[in-house]
Structure formats: C-alpha cells, structure tokens
Amino acid sequence: MGKLVLYGVEASPPVRACKLTLDALGLQYEYRLVNLLAGEHKTKEFSLKNPQHTVPVLEDDGKFIWESHAICAYLVRRYAKSDDLYPKDYFKRALVDQRLHFESGVLFQGCIRNIAIPLFYKNITEVPRSQIDAIYEAYDFLEAFIGNQAYLCGTGITIADHSVVSSVSSLVGLAAIDAKRYPKLNGWLDRMAAQPNYQSLNGNGAQMLIDMFSSKITKIV
Numbered sequence: 329m330g331k332l333v334l335y336g337v338e339a340s341p342p343v344r345a346c347k348l349t350l351d352a353l354g355l356q357y358e359y360r361l362v363n364l365l366a367g368e369h370k371t372k373e374f375s376l377k378n379p380q381h382t383v384p385v386l387e388d389d390g391k392f393i394w395e396s397h398a399i400c401a402y403l404v405r406r407y408a409k410s411d412d413l414y415p416k417d418y419f420k421r422a423l424v425d426q427r428l429h430f431e432s433g434v435l436f437q438g439c440i441r442n443i444a445i446p447l448f449y450k451n452i453t454e455v456p457r458s459q460i461d462a463i464y465e466a467y468d469f470l471e472a473f474i475g476n477q478a479y480l481c482g483t484g485i486t487i488a489d490h491s492v493v494s495s496v497s498s499l500v501g502l503a504a505i506d507a508k509r510y511p512k513l514n515g516w517l518d519r520m521a522a523q524p525n526y527q528s529l530n531g532n533g534a535q536m537l538i539d540m541f542s543s544k545i546t547k548i549v
C-alpha cells in the first residue's frame with residue numbers, strides 16, 4: 329500500500345466525508361492542512377495537485393484525486409475488504425451514487441456553497457430566505473430517501489451516509505431539524521453522531537462551519 333495523504337481543512341464538509349471513509353476503512357494517512365482563507369489552494373504548487381484548486385485532495389503513492397465522492401469511492405474499491413460501504417451490486421451501487429450526486433448538487437452546491445460564497449468571499453452578510461427554504465426542501469427529500477431504513481441506502485452505512493452527514497451536520501446551523509417534522513432525518517443524524525470517532529472526524533469541523541456562518545450572517549431577508 330502506498331502512502332496516503334489527505335489535503336484539507338476541518339470546516340470543509342467534503343474533507344470530513346473523506347475522513348469518515350478513511351476511518352471506517354481503518355486506513356492510516358497523513359493529514360495536511362490547506363488554509364483556504366489564506367489562499368493556499370490557489371498556489372502553483374497546489375494547482376499542480378488539483379487544477380480545480382478545491383479540497384479535499386487525496387494523494388496515493390504520488391497520484392492525486394480530488395472531488396470527495398470520487399475519493400471515497402476510490403478508497404473503498406482500492407482498499408476495502410468488503411463492499412459494504414460501496415456495494416458492487418448494480419442496483420445497490422446506483423442507489424449510493426444517487427445519494428452522492430444529491431449531496432454534490434443539492435446539499436453542497438445548492439445549499440452550502442450558494443450561501444457560503446457571498447458570505448465568505450463577497451462580504452455580503454444577508455442571506456435570502458429562499459436559500460434557507462432550499463435547505464428545508466432538501467430535508468424533505470432526505471426524509472423520503474431514509475423512509476423506514478436505518479441509513480440512507482438500507483441497513484448499513486455507506487459512503488453516501490458519510491457524504492450526506494458532512495453537509496447536513498453543518499446545515500443544521502442554518503436550518504434546524506425539527507424532530508416532529510423530520511423524524512427519520514433526525515433519527516438518522518443521531519445514529520450517525522453515535523458512530524465511533526464521529527465527533528473528532530466530523531462533529532467538530534461541522535460546528536466550525538456553523539460558527540463561521542454565524543459570525544457573518546446579520547439577517548435572513
């Protein structure tokens with residue numbers, strides 16, 4: 329096995345998703361901090377690793393992969409002893425892929441990033457209510473996806489749970505989850521938070537992002 333290095337920053341949801349998968353697989357890795365606010369991801373050195381200059385980036389034996397969903401899938405295919413986290417069965421895998429794409433397009437891009445970019449990079453401190461409504465719409469979908477299952481794709485945790493919990497655990501700071509309106513989502517979040525090492529791998533970083541949002545937002549308009 330080659331040397332694994334994860335480049336990232338704690339507050340980043342997709343970085344935390346990769347940490348959850350690395351831990352679930354029992355993989356040793358070096359973690360290298362990339363200070364986004366200081367522009368370390370825009371350096372020539374980092375662009376050679378990832379020309380899209382996003383974190384996370386995974387380095388495996390001198391090769392680089394970015395995009396958390398690709399990283400988590402790669403880690404399972406390459407290193408897992410079982411396919412539980414990312415099933416080989418065509419239909420089961422399609423279900424995991426659907427949730428991963430949902431995280432990428434709806435939760436991360438549609439909810440978190442749309443709110444974060446104006447706050448952190450454009451000095452805008454008011455958040456349109458429509459963006460908070462979009463979070464609740466996403467919760468409605470997740471409530472339906474979970475249904476009577478313990479996890480997003482059935483009875484066991486998959487990389488879809490790692491990915492989605494990384495976003496939802498920060499979104500709760502912008503749109504609280506009412507257990508009466510979202511009993512399935514609330515129960516799932518509790519089950520994820522009860523996983524070993526959850527707090528250090530995801531909980532603390534999720535709170536950091538919530539605090540960053542709170543320090544910028546003056547008003548929902």
Ligand SMILES: N[C@@H](CCC(=O)N[C@@H](CS)C(=O)NCC(=O)O)C(=O)O
Nearest residue numbers: 340341342381382383384395396397
């Ligand atoms: N869909 C990507 C999102 C990656 C992403 O946008 N990461 C943010 C941090 S949370 C970033 O690196 N932003 C810096 C930039 O876009 O220049 C993934 O899952 O890896």
